[in-house]
Amino acid sequence: MSRITLRVNGTSRTVDVDPATPLLFVLKGQAVRSCITPVSTVGGAEITTLEGLGTPERPHPIQQAFIDEQAVQCGFCLSGVVLTAKAFLDRNPKADETQIRQAMLGVLCRCGANARMLKAITRYARGGKA
Numbered sequence: 001m002s003r004i005t006l007r008v009n010g011t012s013r014t015v016d017v018d019p020a021t022p023l024l025f026v027l028k029g030q031a032v033r034s035c036i037t038p039v040s041t042v043g044g045a046e047i048t049t050l051e052g053l054g055t056p057e058r059p060h061p062i063q064q065a066f067i068d069e070q071a072v073q074c075g076f077c078l079s080g081v082v083l084t085a086k087a088f089l090d091r092n093p094k095a096d097e098t099q100i101r102q103a104m105l106g107v108l109c110r111c112g113a114n115a116r117m118l119k120a121i122t123r124y125a126r127g128g129k130a
Contacts, residue, residue, distance in 0.1 A: 004043040009052030050079040062086050065124040071116035077109040085121040
């Protein structure tokens with residue numbers, strides 16, 4: 001076991017885990033594939049989770065787009081989808097729909113909400129307008 005300090009949603013947190021533990025088991029949701037990212041590789045890094053984007057009272061615009069488009073079904077993949085979309089669009093603010101679809105290929109769900117999720121991501125990319 002090792003003590004690793006992570007900065008999550010602006011707060012430092014120290015965890016005592018096996019350094020090979022996937023980040024997914026330490027926290028859920030990241031623009032990195034937390035299911036295969038060892039927690040030891042993110043020590044000292046700034047981490048933002050889905051809960052760190054906004055609040056129930058003031059959701060982040062991408063969260064609001066998902067609410068507006070009713071783009072959630074079971075919720076299992078939601079953190080990965082939202083954070084991947086936000087990270088991609090932060091780097092590529094003028095991305096077109098084809099580029100967005102390509103960026104999301106690895107994380108979109110299989111439960112039937114894909115069309116609504118892509119519509120929500122496009123809404124966010126266009127400044128909140130569908």
